[in-house]
Amino acid sequence: MKRLFIIIAVGLTFASCNNSRTPQLKDAEDSVSWILGRNTAESIVRGPFGKIDKEIFLQAIRATFDSMPQPISDSVYHSALNQMIQAAQHRASRDNESQKQNIDKLQDQYFSNLVATNPNIKRHPSGFYYEQIKAGTGPNAYYAAHIYFDYRSFTMLDGQPYDQTYGKREPISHVVGKPMFPGLIEAFQLMNKGSIYRFYFPYQLAFGASGSGDIPPYTPLIYELELHSISSR
Numbered sequence: 388m389k390r391l392f393i394i395i396a397v398g399l400t401f402a403s404c405n406n407s408r409t410p411q412l413k414d415a416e417d418s419v420s421w422i423l424g425r426n427t428a429e430s431i432v433r434g435p436f437g438k439i440d441k442e443i444f445l446q447a448i449r450a451t452f453d454s455m456p457q458p459i460s461d462s463v464y465h466s467a468l469n470q471m472i473q474a475a476q477h478r479a480s481r482d483n484e485s486q487k488q489n490i491d492k493l494q495d496q497y498f499s500n501l502v503a504t505n506p507n508i509k510r511h512p513s514g515f516y517y518e519q520i521k522a523g524t525g526p527n528a529y530y531a532a533h534i535y536f537d538y539r540s541f542t543m544l545d546g547q548p549y550d551q552t553y554g555k556r557e558p559i560s561h562v563v564g565k566p567m568f569p570g571l572i573e574a575f576q577l578m579n580k581g582s583i584y585r586f587y588f589p590y591q592l593a594f595g596a597s598g599s600g601d602i603p604p605y606t607p608l609i610y611e612l613e614l615h616s617i618s619s620r
Contacts (some may be wrong), residue, residue: 435475483604487596490605493544494589497607501587508587511577515570516587520611523582528575528617532563535616536575543587543607558615568593571610578614586610 412418502508507518528534537558539551563575570592590605598604
């Protein structure tokens with residue numbers, strides 16, 4: 388609800404943009420106003436409230452800006468707005484559950500096929516799958532250990548590249564568990580110096596129902612990790 392009011396509030400800057408010509412932005416204030424107006428319009432177009440009448444929407448903004456009489460009483464306004472928000476939340480929850488069930492099914496099918504076609508695949512007790520590509524030497528990494536590693540990652544169901552260090556930046560110096568999604572914390576503790584592993588993480592052990600950055604919610608991931616060194620420092 389708070390997000391909705393923020394969207395409506397910043398949308399007031401859009402009220403004066405009612406012609407088809409591209410306006411000339413003279414200064415930083417104009418740019419900020421345009422950016423907020425565009426963001427508001429995009430949020431509404433993509434939002435859960437369905438089609439709206441643009442002219443009435445702009446009239447409501449002008450009327451509110453200029454303290455003009457409103458065609459809807461405050462009590463009706465607040466009641467209707469609450470109903471709209473509740474309906475939107477219900478639709479979002481329903482769509483979210485449908486998406487989750489679909490991904491659960493696809494994810495289960497993927498893991499079933501993976502195990503059936505690759506004899507090197509093992510299942511970790513926590514629920515992810517993995518294979519050793521190259522053996523290492525010495526003891527395994529452990530929670531809170533300092534590690535130095537390279538990686539590449541993919542979205543699991545379509546195999547699209549997500550991110551990597553190879554050819555893009557230096558290997559990563561990090562501490563196991565600070566911060567890491569749950570699957571990675573367990574994964575590094577299977578590895579020792581010089582080893583290379585491929586890990587298949589269900590979304591529950593990756594970025595979960597929230598996603599992260601460019602990773603959408605409910606996204607299972609593949610990580611290929613090469614562990615160069617382990618130290619306690």
